[in-house]
Amino acid sequence: MPRSIQLSCIREAGRTREEACTDAMTLFQANSGQKLSVVDVLGGPGLRRRLAQLGILPGTHLQVVRHAAFGGPLLVDVDGRVIAIGKGIAAKVLVRPEE
Amino acid sequence: MTIALAGQPNAGKSTIFNQIAGVHAITANFPGSTVKYTRSQVRIGQETYTCVDLPGTYSLQALDLAEAEARSFLLSGEVDVIVNVVDASLLHRSLEFTLELLELGIPMVVCLNMMDEAARKGMRIDTEKLSELLGVPVVAAVARTGQGIRELFLETVRVGRMRARPSPPKYGRDVEEAVEAIRSSLEDKGATDPLPARFLAIKLLEADEQIGARIEGFSDDVRQLIARVRSRLEAKTGRPAEDQVRMERHGLATHIFEQVVKVARPFSDIRHKVDAIVTHPYLGYLVLALVVYGVFWIVFRAGGLVEGSIVGWFERLRGWVSAASGLPPLISTLVDGLIQGVSGGLGIVIPYLIPFLLALSLLEDVGYLPRAAVLMDAFFHRLGLHGKAIIPFVLGYGCNVPAVMSTRILDTERDRVVAAVLSTLIPCSARTAIVFGLLAFFVGPWAAVFIYALNIVVIAVLGRLASFILPATSPGLILEIPPYRWPSWRTLWLKSWLRIREFLTLAWPLLIAGSLVLSLIGYLRLQPMLDRFFSPLTELLGLPPVVGTTLVFGVLRKELSLLMLIQALGTAQLDTVLSGEQMLTFTVFVVFYFPCVSTFAALVREVGGRWAWLAAGLSLGLATGLAVAVRCLAGIVM
Ligand SMILES: Nc1nc2c(ncn2[C@@H]2O[C@H](COP(=O)(O)OP(=O)(O)OP(=O)(O)O)[C@@H](O)[C@H]2O)c(=O)[nH]1
Ligand SMILES: [Mg+2]
Numbered sequence: 001m002p003r004s005i006q007l008s009c010i011r012e013a014g015r016t017r018e019e020a021c022t023d024a025m026t027l028f029q030a031n032s033g034q035k036l037s038v039v040d041v042l043g044g045p046g047l048r049r050r051l052a053q054l055g056i057l058p059g060t061h062l063q064v065v066r067h068a069a070f071g072g073p074l075l076v077d078v079d080g081r082v083i084a085i086g087k088g089i090a091a092k093v094l095v096r097p098e099e
Numbered sequence: 100m101t102i103a104l105a106g107q108p109n110a111g112k113s114t115i116f117n118q119i120a121g122v123h124a125i126t127a128n129f130p131g132s133t134v135k136y137t138r139s140q141v142r143i144g145q146e147t148y149t150c151v152d153l154p155g156t157y158s159l160q161a162l163d164l165a166e167a168e169a170r171s172f173l174l175s176g177e178v179d180v181i182v183n184v185v186d187a188s189l190l191h192r193s194l195e196f197t198l199e200l201l202e203l204g205i206p207m208v209v210c211l212n213m214m215d216e217a218a219r220k221g222m223r224i225d226t227e228k229l230s231e232l233l234g235v236p237v238v239a240a241v242a243r244t245g246q247g248i249r250e251l252f253l254e255t256v257r258v259g260r261m262r263a264r265p266s267p268p269k270y271g272r273d274v275e276e277a278v279e280a281i282r283s284s285l286e287d288k289g290a291t292d293p294l295p296a297r298f299l300a301i302k303l304l305e306a307d308e309q310i311g312a313r314i315e316g317f318s319d320d321v322r323q324l325i326a327r328v329r330s331r332l333e334a335k336t337g338r339p340a341e342d343q344v345r346m347e348r349h350g351l352a353t354h355i356f357e358q359v360v361k362v363a364r365p366f367s368d369i370r371h372k373v374d375a376i377v378t379h380p381y382l383g384y385l386v387l388a389l390v391v392y393g394v395f396w397i398v399f400r401a402g403g404l405v406e407g408s409i410v411g412w413f414e415r416l417r418g419w420v421s422a423a424s425g426l427p428p429l430i431s432t433l434v435d436g437l438i439q440g441v442s443g444g445l446g447i448v449i450p451y452l453i454p455f456l457l458a459l460s461l462l463e464d465v466g467y468l469p470r471a472a473v474l475m476d477a478f479f480h481r482l483g484l485h486g487k488a489i490i491p492f493v494l495g496y497g498c499n500v501p502a503v504m505s506t507r508i509l510d511t512e513r514d515r516v517v518a519a520v521l522s523t524l525i526p527c528s529a530r531t532a533i534v535f536g537l538l539a540f541f542v543g544p545w546a547a548v549f550i551y552a553l554n555i556v557v558i559a560v561l562g563r564l565a566s567f568i569l570p571a572t573s574p575g576l577i578l579e580i581p582p583y584r585w586p587s588w589r590t591l592w593l594k595s596w597l598r599i600r601e602f603l604t605l606a607w608p609l610l611i612a613g614s615l616v617l618s619l620i621g622y623l624r625l626q627p628m629l630d631r632f633f634s635p636l637t638e639l640l641g642l643p644p645v646v647g648t649t650l651v652f653g654v655l656r657k658e659l660s661l662l663m664l665i666q667a668l669g670t671a672q673l674d675t676v677l678s679g680e681q682m683l684t685f686t687v688f689v690v691f692y693f694p695c696v697s698t699f700a701a702l703v704r705e706v707g708g709r710w711a712w713l714a715a716g717l718s719l720g721l722a723t724g725l726a727v728a729v730r731c732l733a734g735i736v737m
Binding site: 059067069081085086089 | 157160162192350375380381472
């Protein structure tokens, strides 16, 4: 791999963790169709890993496609891949609407 | 040389494997259709190679048993060259795993599969550029049609021969410093691990427990150094070290993706509109009901049509044989047994088995199962399971053995045990043949509906009970929903054929043999003795005494029970010898009692002997209790 693709840190310029969290909500509260970016994933390392594997980790973008009835899961679009996420887990993903 | 097919779930690994190996690994349109690796010898050019189809895994951090199997094979040192199968239409997401695989330092080729899907999405992928950026060959393919598969394997063999080790991706400065610090200290300590030290160092930063266990034997100062390096990195970046590594890998993937992909036109796909209905919060349930009704109707209609004519035809044949005078009684009894064995298989099992298996494979390949999982998730939660567990349950309608195996995709041991044990109660296609061939045909479709409904209620109650005894720990549903795919008729047929062939080559001969044995028992007048042995059960269930022996055959294969029933009662016109109530009782018992031997063996393998015996005992008790209850109720109602 050529060194040209060296990566700089993705840390958001000028925002600290606390600031980033002020306008955040949980994924469960987000409306369908809204473009969101992930602020943080609360919860144990197992859950964080499972979600990270599917591309849900701080800094990535996603969109809620649909909420299910009867307290069922949410459908979330992450880079073109649709993932169903139970509401308990969705309540542990902190997101922020994208400007 | 060993070639391993590795990639994220549902990327088409098994489809490629089937193309090259000519054997039939099961493929389906949901993540987790392969849960065990399959190995096969393949000929490429003049030589033979070993090719291994691995279960799909999202990353090298295995989070369930199927993923663990893939990971341990990739780390075993047995792999000479990796074919990383990537779903081109999901290139962005898939590249992270590709980057992770590059860190293993094993010669590798990337197969950009599903190029047809990518084209439909309007994606144009510059494969040359991708190959240049990744530093490994990239071959475009459409596994379903076989396009590009030959080139892929020629390239794979070439790369494998050259032993060309790919160079691993580079991270940002902070991470690189941390990796380097760990790597050099591992090397200073003379690490003898066959895996590259850089790979180990990165996994240690990512807090990988199993790699952590590998360096257990190292002195304390190495472990202290790792802890120090991690906390220094965390202080610099303000987030856990593993998050930092993953985020950078993700950023790197995005960076590559943006350089190689052009989206020609924003795509509008009618599949999204279809999905808006199929997974609609309320309409979705209507669709689900229609799908279930459709499968039921097709099986009932198609099967009934054939059963009626074939069975009548064979009955006439039997009439002629018994009328043919001059045959010694032994011969004529045996011929009669033979005809009944043949007619039972041809007339009663196959007509229902074929449409049923085809319909089930169709649902699997179109991609309906994950959608059903979404709809059912809320209800499965009440049973202490989540929607992913619908996959073993639906597969169970085909055959309980793959159902038990598929519990490997569940997250916790507790979920696996509960789902595996409960899924053996699902009426498999053999039991479906009984429900339709006996009950629906003679008593009416509503009797069959009753059996399925009763079955679901019983499973739900047991699931609920299980969640009191073994409290649920599973965090909730996380499941990828693949796009709808047009099924390939060839695959549908091949998949169903695998099961039908098993019936033809294993169960049918057994059936004919059993049929002959029963004739012989009748001829030697041993029947009364056997009947006395089973009389406690048959009397309890209110069935004719001869039915007792037939139930034993059901332990081998469930459909044998019905066919032996015909043999024991001496006619396929079962309504002349059994009342509707008796048929109902018999079916309830057969549907619930002991899983067949193959299922029992699968249970022992997957969840252990203790649970397998528990399941066997439970189902026997359940079957008896339910059959008696149904008998009493039917006596009142019918
Ligand atoms: N359109 C299209 N579909 C494909 C292609 N290759 C495979 N499929 C379909 O994709 C689905 C998944 O294929 P599998 O071969 O089961 O995928 P896998 O990678 O083995 O999946 P797991 O075992 O779950 O990891 C099946 O429905 C295939 O028919 C392709 O090139 N184009
Ligand atoms: Mg597979």
